[in-house]
Amino acid sequence: MSEEFKVEIVNPEKSFLVKDDVSEVVVPAFEGEMGILKDHISIISFLKPGIIKILSKSGDENYYVEDGIVEFKNNNLSILTSTIFNLADMDKSKQQDLLKQAEEEANKTDINDQSKYLVDQKVEVLKTLN
Amino acid sequence: MASLDDLKKRIASVKSTQKITKAMKMVAAAKLRRAQESAEKGRPYSEKMNNVILNLSNGVSDKENAPKLLSGTGQEKTHLCVVMTSDRGLCGGFNSNIIKKAKSYFAKILDEGKELKIITVGSKGNDQLKRVYGDKIIENISFKESKNANYFDADKVGKMVIEKFEAGEFDICTIFYNQFKNVITQIPQAQQIIPLNNEGEENSSEESYEFEPDEDEILSNLLPKNISTQIFKAMLENSASEQGSRMSAMDNATRNAGEMVDKLTIEYNRSRQAAITKELIEIISGAESL
Numbered sequence: 001m002s003e004e005f006k007v008e009i010v011n012p013e014k015s016f017l018v019k020d021d022v023s024e025v026v027v028p029a030f031e032g033e034m035g036i037l038k039d040h041i042s043i044i045s046f047l048k049p050g051i052i053k054i055l056s057k058s059g060d061e062n063y064y065v066e067d068g069i070v071e072f073k074n075n076n077l078s079i080l081t082s083t084i085f086n087l088a089d090m091d092k093s094k095q096q097d098l099l100k101q102a103e104e105e106a107n108k109t110d111i112n113d114q115s116k117y118l119v120d121q122k123v124e125v126l127k128t129l130n
Numbered sequence: 131m132a133s134l135d136d137l138k139k140r141i142a143s144v145k146s147t148q149k150i151t152k153a154m155k156m157v158a159a160a161k162l163r164r165a166q167e168s169a170e171k172g173r174p175y176s177e178k179m180n181n182v183i184l185n186l187s188n189g190v191s192d193k194e195n196a197p198k199l200l201s202g203t204g205q206e207k208t209h210l211c212v213v214m215t216s217d218r219g220l221c222g223g224f225n226s227n228i229i230k231k232a233k234s235y236f237a238k239i240l241d242e243g244k245e246l247k248i249i250t251v252g253s254k255g256n257d258q259l260k261r262v263y264g265d266k267i268i269e270n271i272s273f274k275e276s277k278n279a280n281y282f283d284a285d286k287v288g289k290m291v292i293e294k295f296e297a298g299e300f301d302i303c304t305i306f307y308n309q310f311k312n313v314i315t316q317i318p319q320a321q322q323i324i325p326l327n328n329e330g331e332e333n334s335s336e337e338s339y340e341f342e343p344d345e346d347e348i349l350s351n352l353l354p355k356n357i358s359t360q361i362f363k364a365m366l367e368n369s370a371s372e373q374g375s376r377m378s379a380m381d382n383a384t385r386n387a388g389e390m391v392d393k394l395t396i397e398y399n400r401s402r403q404a405a406i407t408k409e410l411i412e413i414i415s416g417a418e419s420l
Contacts, residue, residue, distance in 0.1 A: 010178060012281040012362050014171035031342055044182060045342040046351050069352060071182050073339075078178055082281055082355075 005075040026053040049122035062087040099126040137398040148387035155380035162373035169366040199353040202325030208245040210300035215255030222379030231318040279365040288358030307364035308371035316371040
């Protein structure tokens, strides 16, 4: 039996990516990274800023996301996100822009703990990319 | 009767109007295709979002302590209406239809003695509503700069609505927009987004999910996103409807202009003929008298 399942990434504007020969997906879930293999139990979780790794026969792909929801059901992984970039298409200047934005946000004093945590995550992830 | 010169001028002016309406129709047709495409592409996201929320809200065991965005404040005193219209005119009944729908809803609310607050999105709606409901409009947003409906704009509206909800400024929120059915038909819609109204779509999926972290936390994270998503969906539907409505309105205008040109041309020819005949009679009767 094959060990592959289907992954679908959608953002509000369009269906971003559909792949059905995926062997493993690692998503940055809110409470830590989560690797999903075939026949995982049905799960709903949401994402923090981080890197989605998609491992498949036709090559591995990495995506940077800022937020989103993952739903896994019947070997269908759906990822809903509003901000997603393919790391392969992302150049240094884009990264710097995002990092600058995130750092500005992190330095604001009037944000609550949860968004502070998320922004700090964002800064950290973007820094490791550089 | 108008002189020949006047007629000629009128024909020329109607013809140039016709040229403009024809061009607008073409532009609307091109934009419609794009808007329709993005409306279709945007559908999976809002559908999936709806699904997940449905699954989640079925899983919430403790309805009493469910997030307020889902269950409501328990009151129905203050209504917030988000009326979404276009920024440009010349699109047939597009804006008036939404306004008409919204106004009948407003009247109902005020009759029941409830409080009403209005947010208008798009300048045309604001223009039409401010005469009667000017004191009820608390916010007026317009996205004249953005060419296409984008999620970023929708998110701004969504965040504003949630902020006001959390500040306790209203209990129920309804959005008004035009649903795109086809080029000739757009259906004005009133959709309640707070509290979430999912009665009637009872989904009997007995699937049990694992949640990480727990349901409440996911829900409280998800529900605000859902508001923005619904608003974004409304914006996409609206922009497709606007172009569709403009296209058929401009098509009609072009046809009417054509009819008018025909009518004026006949009138012009007739009066030219009359003038010639008159001159001839004068010449002949002058010659006869000699």
